[in-house]
Amino acid sequence: MLLNPEIPDVVIDHVRRCLELAEDIWPDHGSSPSAKAHRKLVRQRQGVKYDAGRARAIAAVAIRGRPRPRTTRRI
Template identity: 55%
Template sequence: MGYFPKADEVPETVVEHVRGALELAEGTGPHYESANTAKLHRKLVRERQGVSCDQERARQIAEEAVRRAGGAGEEQSAGPDQRRVGGAGPGDL
């Protein structure tokens, strides 16, 4: 998935697999009693996988992706009346 989903966002297929692997009762689902436990688990997974949580770098990557996709152009940030390509606008009639 590439990120840590909220408990209610975990795909049912994943829940079923983990439930079966751990031999848990039917109906057992993902949840955390404490936000600290979830935070600790994310830390442990990152350590095991050898990755880090770098918010600044994540923002840079996202900004670059948006620019490459054309989402940062002038026409994207213009107001609705400034995005006209042709034809009459509200003040042209």
């Protein structure tokens, strides 16, 4: 049971009562790998491989290849 000190016990008790949960049910504030798992599933579905170095190289070329934005002065 990992408790979040930022959430008062009275709030946890109130939510538990509203949801009609048992007294032994406590929130789990542990880290969730859901975002990482989601990215992995998307890569598998699309048939792509994660390659951070190649991604950075492609981004660098794309950034350098873009024309610089014009700055306009307002008077």
